[in-house]
Amino acid sequence: GENVEQHPSTLSVQEGDSAVIKCTYSDSASNYFPWYKQELGKRPQLIIDIRSNVGEKKDQRIAVTLNKTAKHFSLHITETQPEDSAVYFCAANGDSSYKLIFGSGTRLLVRP
């Protein structure tokens, strides 16, 4: 089955700097890769996703890149703000049309 590894487990950046979180997956059948943000004590929320037919997707300060050959994908946050502080989870779907396998999460702290 699919296995998703996420790094780093914690990341501290200065406000205004960029943050990059990386994930690798094992199942070459995966074709859907979402990223979720979970603020402390709150529910996870989808922030961006990418499908395997594209290599990059951007939404304002957030971008995701996908390298299918290497089986890794990354979340990039530019011009970080304190409100970006949260735990971020990546996920991949393996050969499923509905089931997601999640990474273990990255705790991002943006220092004012």
Next chain:
Amino acid sequence: GAGVSQSPSNKVTEKGKDVELRCDPISGHTALYWYRQRLGQGLEFLIYFQGNSAPDKSGLPSDRFSAERTGESVSTLTIQRTQQEDSAVYLCASSEGQGFSYEQYFGPGTRLTVT
């Protein structure tokens, strides 16, 4: 409109007791998921319901875990003879349909503590 709701928000139970967790999905959402989130970990898939199809129970960790859903409404997750390793946040999510074209909307979770 109303989002996904879950009850109770917190549950403390003694080892060996049974617990029942409830999820009210967004009205009209045919797909419903249960996940477990242990402290400092990612979300672990437990079970998936889609309309009247047979549920995908492949993520249930043991036969102590079961879940039901009536039609396209409320779902309950039952854990029998709870163990300390069952302590976690149990999250429910719903979506309009099957497939990743439909976003999963999460509930606030039930924090289960087994003493």
